[in-house]
Amino acid sequence: MQAVGLNTYLFIGAILFVAGIVCMATKRNGIGVLMGVELVLNGANLNFVAFSRYTPLGLDGQVISLFVIVLAAAEAAVALAIALNFYNNHLTIDVDRADDLRG
């Protein structure tokens, strides 16, 4: 077992990122898609903080990850409002049914 270093953190971040991508692509529930977005942002955050610890990026990585956390909260608020609006109008949360703009 290798020592804990930058590569192990990057690998954990990669797992979070890929899980989020698959979650966004395969979930039919709109809330599930939002959870996939959160996972992707979290994987990116883990990479930023790991780089700030192990490279000369320094404190900049932590500040950027703070901005990512704040903007993720804002994104979740707006996306959840849109999902609730969609549910009120269509009485379903299935994203495959959101095809009103299909030509």
Next chain:
Amino acid sequence: MTILDVLFWVYALAAAGGAIAVVLTHNVVRMAFWLIVSLGSTAGLFFLLNADFVGTAQLLVYVGGTLVLLIFGVMLTASGPFINMRTNPGEGVLAGVIAVSLLAAIASSVCRVDWEDVSQRTAGPRGFNPQQELAERYYPPQSGSTSRAIGAALLGVRVDRDLGTARTNLSPGYLLPFEIASVHLLVVLVGAAYLARAKRRVNDRRDSEEPTGTQR
């Protein structure tokens, strides 16, 4: 193997396993639970990376705020058939194949880079020594706090880079992004309240438009 290594592997397994469980489970309530496990373990990884303020913000904002918001969304929309929504097995297999290949691509490209060499080349004339960085530049481990340096950086003063140096030009801070983020949050709150407001029915609108002179 020190206690920090043991803690790292515990948190790493919980974070990765929680993320994979979010993908694999079909029940949206259990997905929310596994997401809490994954994000909380990631906060533990932040603490292990000496990022105490970011870890605290992760716990407060993500686990305490965003996930509670998502769980409210689950409770407001999870009725009857929408709790369990399954995808086709063929699509699941295809997604698994794509996920494994994407993970292999990222992992191989990460392992191919020599990060020590990159750190030395991007460090500038002083060179880079992680232990020296930790001890001298910012958050000395005995005080264990990054919050003062992060707060000063958000106000545009980089005490972690400029303190104790003889340079006359100061390092750039984060005052403008901080202001943009604050205005962005205000706009987002107004927009979310506008989008999620209760719709008035047609009868209500007709009632309110009648000049009856009643109190609103």
